[in-house]
Amino acid sequence: MELAVETVGLTKRYGSLVAVNKLDLKVERNTIHGFLGPNGAGKTTTIKVLVGLLKPNEGTVKVLGQEVRGDMPDVRLSVGYMPELPKFPKHLKGWELLDIYGRMYGLTEQERREQIPKLLDMVGLKGREKDLIGKYSKGMQQRIGIAQALLNEPELVILDEPSLGLDPVGMVEVREIVKEIAKEGITVFVSSHLLFEVEQICSHVTIIDRGASLVSDTLQNVSGMLAGPAMLHVEVAKMSNAVVSAAKGLPFVSDVLQTGSTLRIQLTTREDVRAQVSQEITRAGGVIVGMSLEGSNLEDVFLQLVTKQQGGKAQ
C-alpha cells in the first residue's frame, strides 16, 4: 500500500493544550480521503503540520514518501493546498496570483499559459481573471483557492473545508471538481465538517476528536461499523398473517413489526438479504411495492464515536 500521507505519533501542543495527540494517519495514494472531526478536533492543526506551517512537538510526518521536518519547500513541489477560507493578496489580479504562484512552482511560461486558463475555466472564474482579488467574493476566493492548489499538477491535494462559505451551487461544483481531480490520479485529502459531502465524494475516512484518531478506514467499512442490527422496511400490498409469518421464519430475521401495510424487519446480519426476503414474501402471497434497507450511515458513526469520546455528551 503506497501512502501519500503518513503520520506516526504526531503530537502538537500549544502551551498546555494538546491540539493533536499521538495521531497515526495513513492516506493511501489515489484515494479521496475525508478528514472529519468536530470543531477544535485538530484537523486544521494536523493539516498545517503536513504542509510545513507548524512544527510538531513529537512524532514523524511523511508526505509523498518524504519526511517533513518544518520548512521544507521541496516537499511542497508536488503538493497542492487550499487553506480554510483562503486569503490571497488583494492587490493582485486573479491571473497575476496564479502566474506568480506558478513561477514559485517552477512552471515555464508555456506551462503557465496552458495551465492557468484551464484552471480558471475549471473553477468558473473565466472572464474574471483580470479583476483584483480584493474585488472577489468569498466564493470566488474559494474558487481561486482551488485553482492555485492544482496549479502544479500535484500528486497530493490537501483541501481544508473546501465548501466553507460557498452557496449550494458552489458546493455541488466543488464536489464535482474534487471527483474530477481524483479521476486524474491525484490523491485528495479533504477536511470537512459536512458529513454528506464526505459521504458523496470520499472513498476513505478518518475521524478525529481531541487530536486523536477515532477511526480510519474505507467509507464503506466506517459507515457500516455501528454495532446493532440493520432494519429492512418493506411495503406490502395484500398484507396477510402468512406474509408476516413467512418473514419471521427467515433464519436471519430476529423480529418483525407490522404497521398497516408496512413491515419493519429487524435483521441479525448486515449482508444484503433483500432478495431472499422478497422471495419469501412473494411466496406467501404478498406483493412488494417498496423496500429499503436502513443501516447506519457516516453521521450515525460520527455522532456515536464523538459522543463516546466526549464522555457521552451529545454534540
Next chain:
Amino acid sequence: MTANAQGAGRTRPSWLSRFWAVVRYEMIWNIRKKKFIGILIIAFVIATLSWAVPVIFSSTTGQPISSNPDYAITFGAGGSFMFFLFALATVMNSISSEFESGTIVPLLTKPVSRTMVFLGKLFAAFIVILATYTILFAYIIIGGIAVYGPQNNLQLVPLSLLGNVVSTFIWIAILLAMGALSKSTIVTALIALGLFLALFLALPTVSVFTGPSPALNYVPGSGASGTMNITQGSNVMSMSINAGTDYIGVNLVNTVLYSSANVSFTKLNFQFGQNGQVVQLPPTPLYTEPMSLVALRSLGVAFVYIFVFLLIAWYALKRAQVLE
C-alpha cells in the same frame, strides 16, 4: 490536468527562479500600495516646488534666477523624513500584514523557504527604493539644469544614491524586525514612529546640552553636528556637517570632493544674561576627525544596524508559527 508523474515528483526549479517569483510578488505589492504612491507624489511635489517657486518668484518680481550648480547634488541628498517615510510606506506591513490578513498561509505553502520569502521581500524593497530615488534624482537634475543652469559633480550622484538607500535601509531593517516580531502593522508603525521621533527630536535636543557627543554617531539619525573648513584658493569656506547615518550620501560625496578635509566638533556654550537673555559664549573645541572617517563610520554604523535588525527579522519569520 493529470497528476504529475506518479511518485516521480515535480522537477526541482532553480533557487533563482523561485526567488524572482517572490521578488515579483512583493514588488507588485509595493508599487500598488496607496501610501507608497502618496509619499511618492509628495516627494515629487516638494522637488517640483524647489525649482518652481524661484521660477514663479522670478517671473513676478522680474529678478533673474541666480545659478546654483550644487542644487541637484545638495537637494537630491534627501533627508531623515524622506528615508523614514519611504521605508515606512514600502515595508511597514510587508511581513505583519501577511500574518494579519492570512496571505502568509498560501505563500508559505508554496515551494519557497521562509528565508527565500524574507530575502525576496528585502530585495524587492531594495529595487523599489533604488528605482524611486533614481527617478527622483533624475527629476531633480533635469529641473535643476532647466532652472539653475549646469550642475556640478553629477558623477557623484550614484554615490549619493547609494548613501540614501543605505540610510533608508536602517529603517527598513527596523520595520521588518518589528513587523516579524509583533505580526501587527499598527504596532510596527507606532514603534517605528516613536523611535523616529525620539531620535529625530530628542537627540538633537539633548545634544544642545551635552554637545556633539561621539555617542550620537552610533544611533540612527543625524548624529553629531560639526563644521568642515574648506580652503578654495584664498577663500576659506565653512560647511556644516552631520556625522549620523541620515547623512551617509552627503558625507560620501564630501569625502570624494574634500578628501583631506577635517570636521571639527565643538560644544556650544550659552549663558543667561542679567535680563534673562541668552548670551552665546565662545564654543569649546571637543575633537576633530577626518571627513573620510566621518563618512565611513556612519556607513559602518548603518551596516551594523541593518545587519542586526535584519537578522532579528529573519529569525522571527523563520520561527513564526502560522496559527490563524
